[in-house]
Amino acid sequence: MEAFLFFACGALMLLGGVMMVLQRSAVVAALWLVFAFIAASGVFAALSAPFLAIMQVLVYAGAIMVLFLFVIMMLQGPVLEGERKRLALPMWPAVAIPPVAVLVLVGGWLANRRADALPAAPEGFGSPGQIATLLLGRYLLAFELISIVLLVAIIGALALGNRERKLPWS
Amino acid sequence: MAIVLESLAKIVFMFLLIMGMVPALIWAERKGAAYIQDRTGPNRAGIGGVRLAGLVHPIADVLKLVFKEDVAPTHRHRALYALAPWLVMTVAVSTYAVIPFGDFLTLGGHTYKLVVADLQVGLLYVLAVASLGTYGIVLAGWAANNKFTFLGGIRATAQMISYEINMGLAIMGLMLVFGSLRLTDIVAGQGGLLFGWLPMWGVVLQPLGFALFITSVYAETNRNPFDLPEGESEIVAGYHLEYSSLKFALFFMAEYCHMVVGAAMISALYFGGYQVPWLPRPMLEKHAGLLLQLVLGLTVAASLLFAVLFLRRVQREKGKFGDARDREPVLGAAFWLVVALAAAGAFALRPGDIGAAGASIFASLFQVGAFVGKVVFFAWLFIWVRWTLPRFRYDQLMRLGWKVMLPLGLANLVVTALVVALVGSGK
Numbered sequence: 001m002e003a004f005l006f007f008a009c010g011a012l013m014l015l016g017g018v019m020m021v022l023q024r025s026a027v028v029a030a031l032w033l034v035f036a037f038i039a040a041s042g043v044f045a046a047l048s049a050p051f052l053a054i055m056q057v058l059v060y061a062g063a064i065m066v067l068f069l070f071v072i073m074m075l076q077g078p079v080l081e082g083e084r085k086r087l088a089l090p091m092w093p094a095v096a097i098p099p100v101a102v103l104v105l106v107g108g109w110l111a112n113r114r115a116d117a118l119p120a121a122p123e124g125f126g127s128p129g130q131i132a133t134l135l136l137g138r139y140l141l142a143f144e145l146i147s148i149v150l151l152v153a154i155i156g157a158l159a160l161g162n163r164e165r166k167l168p169w170s
Numbered sequence: 171m172a173i174v175l176e177s178l179a180k181i182v183f184m185f186l187l188i189m190g191m192v193p194a195l196i197w198a199e200r201k202g203a204a205y206i207q208d209r210t211g212p213n214r215a216g217i218g219g220v221r222l223a224g225l226v227h228p229i230a231d232v233l234k235l236v237f238k239e240d241v242a243p244t245h246r247h248r249a250l251y252a253l254a255p256w257l258v259m260t261v262a263v264s265t266y267a268v269i270p271f272g273d274f275l276t277l278g279g280h281t282y283k284l285v286v287a288d289l290q291v292g293l294l295y296v297l298a299v300a301s302l303g304t305y306g307i308v309l310a311g312w313a314a315n316n317k318f319t320f321l322g323g324i325r326a327t328a329q330m331i332s333y334e335i336n337m338g339l340a341i342m343g344l345m346l347v348f349g350s351l352r353l354t355d356i357v358a359g360q361g362g363l364l365f366g367w368l369p370m371w372g373v374v375l376q377p378l379g380f381a382l383f384i385t386s387v388y389a390e391t392n393r394n395p396f397d398l399p400e401g402e403s404e405i406v407a408g409y410h411l412e413y414s415s416l417k418f419a420l421f422f423m424a425e426y427c428h429m430v431v432g433a434a435m436i437s438a439l440y441f442g443g444y445q446v447p448w449l450p451r452p453m454l455e456k457h458a459g460l461l462l463q464l465v466l467g468l469t470v471a472a473s474l475l476f477a478v479l480f481l482r483r484v485q486r487e488k489g490k491f492g493d494a495r496d497r498e499p500v501l502g503a504a505f506w507l508v509v510a511l512a513a514a515g516a517f518a519l520r521p522g523d524i525g526a527a528g529a530s531i532f533a534s535l536f537q538v539g540a541f542v543g544k545v546v547f548f549a550w551l552f553i554w555v556r557w558t559l560p561r562f563r564y565d566q567l568m569r570l571g572w573k574v575m576l577p578l579g580l581a582n583l584v585v586t587a588l589v590v591a592l593v594g595s596g597k
Contacts, residue, residue, distance in 0.1 A: 027312060028250070034305070054294040062301025063331065066308070070327045073312055073320070127290055128351055 009042030049126035193228035250313035258306030314412035322408025337386035339579030357443035372440035433548030458529035
């Protein structure tokens, strides 16, 4: 059951990625990316990591992509005509990735069928409590450093976005 | 197989509960608005003269919406225009999966948990699904390719992102107090008494968190005073302006589903869910016979009262209309007399001693009833607030979200964390 979910969600995730690259409309591309994120959360759920699965939806699909859509729509407006242009960027690297990923997926499925028993996840694996213990215990330093990086990024974005106006500290 | 059937039964029950409450809420909204504005409200639609004080009106609404022409703008984005209402509706009903509507039900030696999916990360699931709700509204606004709908969609995005943060902060305080992300644990944790007399509900332990949460829920459901994405006086009808017929009906229904889900969340997180105050489960089972007799007795008394009221109308309005409407009081009186007789007849089945299994089933149903009662009250609160408060201006909305509620939420979280660290959690 888990294996089936894992490969089905993996395939859907690839589909989302491919469709996102092939879209001409930025809004539709963003939506396919959301689709891929939700499929990725299914992959996490199949790997018995419920917390990570929900966080994937909550943070990426629910917050970051909504902001992306917001920005795309603000810049583009409700007009749909200007979307028939070709994409300027060379797409070849992007086109090459999905076949490789499909190969990896099929290979993984075959390997999984042969060595049918992977070790079962221990009790409480991937639970919020366990993740919190690891994050705020063993990896505390890395965790806090990342939050400092994020803080610096916020201040930087504020400074860049506010270039004309005087900042309170300048 | 058994687990599939069990889940299916629970899903159907929850779905029927929401879908059954939607027309009732539409009726309550119209009658409530009329009552608050000193009007009569809908009282014309009827079947064979029976109007039920406007309760028949939603049926007329449904018929109208089903058979209306589906007018759509030519310059729409076809796929997304069709996707948006479906997305809104799906998100609105899927939150229900993790909300417990009762404790457990023992039936024929089997014990069933009364929740569709008892997720370990249930609270986060609620937040995740709520955050996906933005897409439907934004896409509806964008795909219709109309300035007013677009403005509505943009407003919805900014508003929902801002208030999601406050909702998350409020919920984090609750998480700390009950020490779990599982909704069944949180509801079970609210069963005790504080100082021996106060029910240990979330609202008692987290009063500020409750105020922040209920405000955020109102903002997330796009209900007044936070209905700026619709804002009739400014942007016509906002994101669903270009929708008609059943697609519009989906948006309309989704709004009421969101209300029911929001009310269920408020009652499960902050008002003890299925817990009956001062009557814990063992007490309920012990006094099941007495309580059942009490419920039946009250039913008899209430239906007799209704029957008398209808009989007085029969006397007063004899031949007043001269058409089918004259039948309504007679039918009403007959209906309530039959109910009173049935309830009185149930006493013949000796409800005083229903046995241990019967007592357990009665306790479960009583708790489900308590939950539904709380949900109905909070759904009514949504309507009450809508017809009492005026709409915010957009800058006021943003100021409230970011400059008032966010600092308060952070302060609530810090204080809660300190208290939990010093005193210990509510578990």
